[in-house]
Amino acid sequence: MKSIYFSLLAGVLLLSGCQKDNFDPPSSTITGRVIYDNQPVGVRTNGVQLELWQRGFQLFTKIPVYVSQEGTFSAVVFDGDYKLVRLRGNGPWVDNSDTINVQVRGGAQVDVPVQPYFVIRNPAFQKTGTNITANCTIGQVATGRAIERVTLYVGATQFVDINNNAGSNSLTGAALSDLTKSLAFSAAVPAAVTGKGYCYARLGVKTVGVAEMLYSPVQKITL
Amino acid sequence: MNRFHKYLSIGLLTLSLTACKDDFLERQPPNIILEEQVWNDAKMITSLLANYYDRLPAHTQIDNGWDQFAAYDEAMWSGNNDGPNNIVSYGFERWRLWDYGLIRDINLALESIETKSTALSAAQKSQFSAEFRFLRAFMYFELVKRMGGVPIITKQLIYDFSGNPSSLQFPRNKESEVYDFIATELDAIKNDLGNTGSNTRANKFTAMALKSRAMLYAGSIAKYNNRMGAPISTPGGEVGIPAARAQEYYTKALEASKEVIAGPYQLYRANPNLGENFFEAITKKLNNSEVILAKDFLTAKDKRHSFSYDNIARNIREDNLSSSNVTPVLNLVEAYEYLDGTPGTLKTRTADDKDFIYYDNLSGPFANKDARLYGTVIYPGTSFKGQDVQIQAGVMVWNAASNSYQTIEGNTLGANHTDGRLLTGSSGPQRSQTEVSNTGFYLRKYIDPAPLSSTRGIRSDMWWVRFRLGEVLLNAAEAAFELGQTAEALTYVNRVRERAGFPANSLTSLTLARLQNERRVELAFEDHRVWDLKRWRIAHEIWNGNVTNPDAMMYALYPYRIVRPGDPRDGKYVFVKLLAPRFRAPRLFQMGNYYSSIDQNVINNNPKIVRNPFH
The missing domain is CATH 2.60.40.2060 (Immunoglobulin-like)
Incomplete structure (x- = not known):
């Protein structure tokens, strides 16, 4: 009888996961549009990419953000300061290597101006x-x-x-x-x-x- | 008891009197090889060389990356899962290579052989050094064809722990500088290489074969990159070669090719059956007069690979799993011309497209084709290892009421139709099953004809050809053609074609498209196609990701037996061309694929590295 209780107890222990050392997934959303003349620029779906970079961490690698065919984009990230870069030679517009700083505090809205040919x-x-x-x-x-x-x-x-x-x-x-x-x-x-x-x-x-x-x-x- | 004590004391006394051998604690460790030992022993240096040859990078090679044979327009994947059938677009990191580990090892070897070697003769030293430098040149060629210009490092770099790594950070050299480096290195070492007659270690002709290929790549990048609407280049020249240098590179390519052609090599023509002859030209290891450099394998020494196990035709496999993974597509098969010089499009429908063409046997449409087709691909009605490869998709039963054929295909390979004759071949093709051809073709080139070589227990020791005379002749033809010496170019390309069964002087005029097709059919499955399309700068047009582009989509050919009792056409065969049923996404090669992206970690560690365009 006792052994049944113990095994039940052990089972309950095994089923309950650890909470302590897990952290929440990112929840802040960056949304925006790629615009010219205040109008979104239409592109190919899954083709054109913007880059998000964040300095200050050991892992320094880009977060690719694809632009939808209507010219909008969104990415779910952690709060922080990001740099948004227009990848050269990628979209149908003039290369512009100016960085756009994005501060994310619960969410952010960015318009990325471009100059199409x-x-x-x-x-x-x-x-x-x-x-x-x-x-x-x-x-x-x-x-x-x-x-x-x-x-x-x-x-x-x-x-x-x-x-x-x-x-x-x-x-x-x-x-x-x-x-x-x-x-x-x-x-x-x-x-x-x-x-x-x-x-x-x-x-x-x-x-x-x-x-x-x-x-x-x-x-x-x-x- | 007393006596025991006496013996014991005497024994102990004697032991204490004998001294230990002088250097009891200073013995040569049996499991560590010292540098001085390596560099004074020709055998050990040879083993080291073997290691470096083995580490040369590969993209598609029978022992490494072979599944990517199915990622371009030579073949598609018929194994389990989608494999390379569903590459929506080639990744920008797809051909990335940044292996400075091997380059450092070679640089270290070059320095150590000078400083640590005392027992070797000067001739031995210079021969080994030359071979190391050949490997380094090979490696830089692999780097430059994937990445564009890379930093040329010829000395080992040592960190001084000062906290400032800038002395280790080198910027990228120009793309042209890397090609120039390869050419001068190969010229400098060609006479020191030795290894005469070897086709697994580099000799003078191997060096020139590499130079011929590298210079041809440089020449075509110089020419065709600048013909693009907007050439791919960086301001510092890390990517892109000035158009003015094309002439010079083509001249070097032609000269190097001529040196190889003048050498001891002959196109392999030992077998009077031209199709089998072409198969043997690549796969026969004994007395092969054509192969210049190969990566060899040997079952007895456990140096072997599973390429035959994975890719042999279904009904002649000797194992109970795998087989048929990489299956050639109709696109490649139709690239092989007919021997009378007409284009290779298979004739399956009458001229007015109203009815099928009825063939007496399964190999009917392939009669009088370029013999290289037989040597590369197993097509319906042929055999391998003396066994028929049974390729038939199903039957077409005539329905008099509807005045049309009804197509019947079986789910069981090798099953019979209700008329007691074959329905679906034991090698398929089958629309949805895995590990049976989805295209109606199987691979022959590089499949081992040795018994039991397609079992997991034994496996294959088929070699991998890195350079052979056939390629060098085509390099020479292309270089001569680009230099305007068409008559000379024709002699080279016609030699290659004659071996494939064409009459002498089968070509009398030449275009680049002709040569492009010639390379495609001669060098299929030898890791050339994607690199060739890149250097001609046509990959983005041929593989443009458009479902309506027949070059970007992969096609199959399904043979059917006609069931029409009482009609003369009963029992004949018809052929249907179709989009390969398991093919998913059209090939999409983007501008950013011409040069692969450099890993962000490399840029993080060395800010002097410039990114490639489009990344």
């Missing part, structure tokens, strides 16, 4: 017959790099970019010689989405020598 102005999408058509103008913000192409992407899901799309239509070369003119795109509705009754469309602009493209907001189109 090109922006998409007045994007408009519509369904015309069996095609998706789009119009926009391209504005050059920073000089020093040439424009490579502008592409209309049509996708089955709300994540639309160069790697996630069902159909596309590009303008390159001579079609982009005069950027003051409005550009027109037309892509056939891909077979993959015709049955769904809707699709998503987005425009992207590619700068020569910059891997990532800058995108317009995604628009849902009812077929």
Whole structure:
């Protein structure tokens, strides 16, 4: 009888975990937007990265923060003083190595200003017959790099970019010689989405020598 | 009792009189080798060299990192789990290498052999030193092709415990300086190397083969990096080589290649069966006239690897587990041309795409293909180790009512259809099973034909070829082509093609794309593809991560037997090209992959290190 009590007691002891030497997971959230002209900058999902660094600890290594396709980002960290860095050669904008200091006390909101090479102005999408058509103008913000192409992407899901799309239509070369003119795109509705009754469309602009493209907001189109 | 005492006292007295041997406490320890012993014994230095050869880094090599053969466009993964089929994008640290441990060991050896060696002759010393320096040059080439310019350290660095480590912190050299260092080192040592006739230790021709490869890489980076819309470079030249130097590097590559070609090596042509001949050219260890340097293995000395165990075709495996992990894809198979010079696209549909092409046997579409296909890949209708590799996905049963074929595939490998004939081959392919080909092809190159070499108990001692004449000829062809000497380039590339079964002078004009394809098919599974695409700066275009790009997606070929009783087509075979069912994510190579990222710890320890672009 006694031995049963003892084994029960031992079992209870084993089940209760230690509390003392564990610490809470990080709970403060840094949120923010990557902005130009006070508007978030659209990018490829899972493509563009910002870096968070924190000095003063033995482990000195970056916390990568990915920018969502709408141009927002968030990271859950411990309270402290962080440095936010725009990774060079990563996003579709001019390299800027200025550090942004971020103080996190329960949370922080940061806007990261960038200067894109090109922006998409007045994007408009519509369904015309069996095609998706789009119009926009391209504005050059920073000089020093040439424009490579502008592409209309049509996708089955709300994540639309160069790697996630069902159909596309590009303008390159001579079609982009005069950027003051409005550009027109037309892509056939891909077979993959015709049955769904809707699709998503987005425009992207590619700068020569910059891997990532800058995108317009995604628009849902009812077929 | 008394007598016992007497003997005891006498014995003790005698013992106390005998003195101990002089240096009882100063004996040579039997388990520690002193530096002086090493550097005065040629055998021990040779063992040390063996250790350094063994430590040369590898990316995809049959004994290390072989699973990454399936990460590019030569093969995909058919083993357990997703493996490299689901690489959403290549990591920036993927090819990272910063192994200064080996470089320090070599520098230390070079210094010790000078200071500590008294018993060796001057000739022996210079030969050993030359071999150490060859290994160091090899190592710097491995570093520069992954990381761009790295600090060139040629002396051992010793910390003085002063609290200030700045004397140990060196900035990165320019990328071009590292390539220049490799070239001058190899030129300086080539005549001291000795080892004539060896294909597992470096000799003069090995040094020139390395120089040929390194200079070709430098030349193409100088040329093609600067042709990009925005060249990848750093202001200090740690990454990027000026375009003006391309000519010089290509010239050096051509000269070094010519030295090797003039040497004692011959393209292997011992077997009249051209397909088997190409397989033997890489895998035959005895009397191989083509291999310049290989990493050898020997089962008897327990130096062996499991590459055959992991990758042999399913129905001829000798163990009850593994097999079929790395399986070549249709993309590679179609890169092999037909012997009449037409492109290698397999003909599976009629010209108007209305019907299949019906073949009498499973190897039908592969007739008259470049013999290197047979030597590299096991395709339907072929055998290995004298056993048929049974590759058939299923049957297509004619349905007269719907006027179409109904596809039937079996879940049991080797099972029969209701007509009593084979349904699905005992080697698949199968859409969802693991450890059976998902692509309809198996690997032949580097699979050991020796009995029981695919068992876990015995394993394989197939060697790994680091340099062979076939590659050097293609290096020469490319360098000559880039220098505008097309006629000379044609003689080199045609020699390689002739061995593969093409008629003499099969090429009469040359483009870079031609040479690129020639390298792809000749050097498949020899750790060249990814490095070649990097130096031509086309990796980001070929592997652009787009599902609509056929180069970034991996394809399979499924053979079916026709069941159509009473029709002449009954019992014939048709072939279906499809996206490999277990392939997940398109290959995505980003600009930041051209040079791998440097570990943050390295930068933390040495603030003089400049980051690579895009990281």
